[in-house]
Amino acid sequence: MTAILLNNICKVFGADSAAALHLLQEGVGKEEIRRQTGAILALRDVSITVGRGEILAVVGLSGSGKSTLLRVVNRLIEPTDGTVTVYGEDVLGFSGAALQAFRRQTVSMVFQGFGLLPHRTVTENVGYGMVAQRRPRHEWEEMSRQWIQRVGLSGYETAYPFQLSGGMRQRVGLARALATQAPVLLMDEPFSALDPIIRHDMQDLLLSLQAELQKTIVVITHDLNEAVRLGDRVAVLNDGSIVQTGRPAEIILRPANDYVSGFAVDVNRLRTLKACDIMVPSHAGQAIDLTVAEDASIEEVLSYQVLRKEPIKVTNSAGLVVGEIEWEAVRALLKRDI
Amino acid sequence: MFPDKFTFSIAEPINYAVNWLVLNYGDVFEAFSNGILWVLLGLEGVLRGSPWWYVLFLTGAITYIATERFSQSLVLIAIAFFMGVLGLWDQAMQTLALMLIAIALSVMIGLPCGVALSKSNRLRMIMLPILDAMQTLPSFVYLIPALMLFGLGKVPAIIATVIYAVVPVIRLTDLGIRQVDQELLEAARAFGTGSFQRLFGIELPLAFPTIMAGINQTTMMALAMVVLASMIGARGLGEEVLLGIQRLDVGRGLTAGLAIVALAIVLDRITQGYGKRVQSMRRGGET
Numbered sequence: 001m002t003a004i005l006l007n008n009i010c011k012v013f014g015a016d017s018a019a020a021l022h023l024l025q026e027g028v029g030k031e032e033i034r035r036q037t038g039a040i041l042a043l044r045d046v047s048i049t050v051g052r053g054e055i056l057a058v059v060g061l062s063g064s065g066k067s068t069l070l071r072v073v074n075r076l077i078e079p080t081d082g083t084v085t086v087y088g089e090d091v092l093g094f095s096g097a098a099l100q101a102f103r104r105q106t107v108s109m110v111f112q113g114f115g116l117l118p119h120r121t122v123t124e125n126v127g128y129g130m131v132a133q134r135r136p137r138h139e140w141e142e143m144s145r146q147w148i149q150r151v152g153l154s155g156y157e158t159a160y161p162f163q164l165s166g167g168m169r170q171r172v173g174l175a176r177a178l179a180t181q182a183p184v185l186l187m188d189e190p191f192s193a194l195d196p197i198i199r200h201d202m203q204d205l206l207l208s209l210q211a212e213l214q215k216t217i218v219v220i221t222h223d224l225n226e227a228v229r230l231g232d233r234v235a236v237l238n239d240g241s242i243v244q245t246g247r248p249a250e251i252i253l254r255p256a257n258d259y260v261s262g263f264a265v266d267v268n269r270l271r272t273l274k275a276c277d278i279m280v281p282s283h284a285g286q287a288i289d290l291t292v293a294e295d296a297s298i299e300e301v302l303s304y305q306v307l308r309k310e311p312i313k314v315t316n317s318a319g320l321v322v323g324e325i326e327w328e329a330v331r332a333l334l335k336r337d338i
Numbered sequence: 339m340f341p342d343k344f345t346f347s348i349a350e351p352i353n354y355a356v357n358w359l360v361l362n363y364g365d366v367f368e369a370f371s372n373g374i375l376w377v378l379l380g381l382e383g384v385l386r387g388s389p390w391w392y393v394l395f396l397t398g399a400i401t402y403i404a405t406e407r408f409s410q411s412l413v414l415i416a417i418a419f420f421m422g423v424l425g426l427w428d429q430a431m432q433t434l435a436l437m438l439i440a441i442a443l444s445v446m447i448g449l450p451c452g453v454a455l456s457k458s459n460r461l462r463m464i465m466l467p468i469l470d471a472m473q474t475l476p477s478f479v480y481l482i483p484a485l486m487l488f489g490l491g492k493v494p495a496i497i498a499t500v501i502y503a504v505v506p507v508i509r510l511t512d513l514g515i516r517q518v519d520q521e522l523l524e525a526a527r528a529f530g531t532g533s534f535q536r537l538f539g540i541e542l543p544l545a546f547p548t549i550m551a552g553i554n555q556t557t558m559m560a561l562a563m564v565v566l567a568s569m570i571g572a573r574g575l576g577e578e579v580l581l582g583i584q585r586l587d588v589g590r591g592l593t594a595g596l597a598i599v600a601l602a603i604v605l606d607r608i609t610q611g612y613g614k615r616v617q618s619m620r621r622g623g624e625t
Contacts, residue, residue: 076524099530100531100532101530103528104529108528108529111521111524111525113519113521115521115524116525117522118544128529132531132535160620176529180529
């Protein structure tokens with residue numbers, strides 16, 4: 001079931017967007033368009049689908065248009081061309097009031113710089129979206145408290161944002177976004193401003209909440225490690241165009257071009273890839289001898305194979321053999337990582 | 339000699355326009371004037387009618403609310419007491435009433451103007467030179483239109499004071515709102531809030547310390563008009579200075595001057611203290 005559908009989205013910043021769009025359709029390059037019309041091309045013919053309950057991670061360097069892409073979904077940025085459909089509704093067709101209602105009920109957002117109100121307490125910040133939904137005070141205060149507890153900030157209800165660390169602030173930001181109960185969550189580099197360890201904690205928090213809540217999430221990041229960790233699927237954006245979309249393992253093992261493989265270099269393959277990503281499928285059969293689960297990391301496979309450099313059987317959750325991993329396959333990964 | 343054929347008198351059309359205004363809209367001006375006068379006289383009556391120690395106590399209390407510093411309260415009470423010691427308590431209360439009304443009117447006019455300026459770059463482009471001109475024109479000039487439309491008295495004195503003093507509130511409201519973090523406003527938009535909700539929930543509260551700085555400057559500029567305003571019939575401390583000048587009574591003039599300074603210090607500390615306190619509260623006591 002599709003939750004978000006972006007079709008042929010183009011975005012041109014600048015006065016003469018019509019002329020720029022025309023050039024764009026003729027296939028003229030970004031620099032050339034800027035030279036001729038002064039307009040800056042941010043997105044070129046981007047089409048994306050996100051399924052219900054799916055996390056799509058969008059990766060790209062700064063200036064690749066990823067933040068613009070995210071803001072097109074809730075129309076914080078108006079696309080120059082294309083269509084946006086969220087839960088069957090034509091977002092670009094909304095009037096002002098309908099757009100506001102859509103933002104209150106259907107999509108919520110988490111920001112890189114947190115976007116918390118400095119003059120409001122944690123409870124009030126978490127309740128912000130619910131206040132916009134015009135819920136009565138006692139109701140949003142109670143729900144705020146519950147969400148504060150769920151993101152692990154109990155005891156900080158009456159604190160102000162300046163009294164919190166970065167990681168705690170983003171917990172507030174996350175609680176605020178989830179508290180509206182909107183089915184779609186947009187995250188703009190949510191953890192980029194955090195220390196590595198805190199970032200890891202926040203990713204864990206998001207994944208554990210997602211396991212329960214099953215939101216439709218689009219998360220923007222410049223870090224492919226984060227993207228493959230969070231994303232059910234990953235889309236790589238370069239210069240306003242999607243260069244590759246696929247499961248994390250596909251992006252890492254079969255990068256579409258140099259730009260993507262440039263990102264993939266930094267990824268720790270042994271931890272990110274799973275046994276099922278590199279196994280050679282074989283007919284189901286009884287597990288014998290040495291086996292690993294299909295969702296085991298390559299690190300685990302390696303820990304078995306360093307002792308005996310023999311093929312290892314991969315089993316599914318029912319304990320049946322679904323494939324086999326040769327020592328050579330693991331060694332190939334090792335070579336690229338070292 | 340500048341040739342006569344190139345000269346053009348604007349005095350005649352202006353007089354004509356003013357006459358026309360007064361003839362056709364005299365009632366409106368009078369009603370407006372009476373409204374302000376009614377409020378002013380009411381406030382003046384309360385201030386002059388209250389016992390001196392009550393006003394001092396109120397000064398201390400308001401200072402404490404604004405600054406949350408007990409020592410500051412005591413200092414300001416002492417300064418206000420000093421006005422009484424100079425023998426100018428009654429005049430000081432008259433001037434205070436005039437100032438409070440002028441400041442209130444300035445804020446009522448300046449705040450919406452500032453908000454409008456912050457929302458429209460075009461309006462800002464048009465208004466900035468006008469605001470510059472309002473601040474650079476000799477303050478005497480403001481007495482003229484006020485006199486023309488309202489005659490002599492307290493009301494034209496207030497109008498002239500407001501025209502002169504309203505500029506900082508407008509400027510700093512505009513500045514304060516423009517300085518509000520854009521990501522914050524984007525977050526508010528993303529959660530489906532309307533522009534009024536953003537204005538009253540985010541922009542004005544966050545611009546508040548800057549707006550207070552504007553109100554503080556406005557207060558100081560209004561006090562600068564005290565002596566001038568007394569020339570067209572505002573009583574109080576300004577009149578004392580004026581009488582001192584007219585009669586070459588240096589002592590009398592200087593005494594009243596000191597009282598004006600005392601009043602200025604009290605109003606300045608209160609308005610400034612409040613803005614600073616709110617700001618430091620938000621930054622966790624850094625400032």
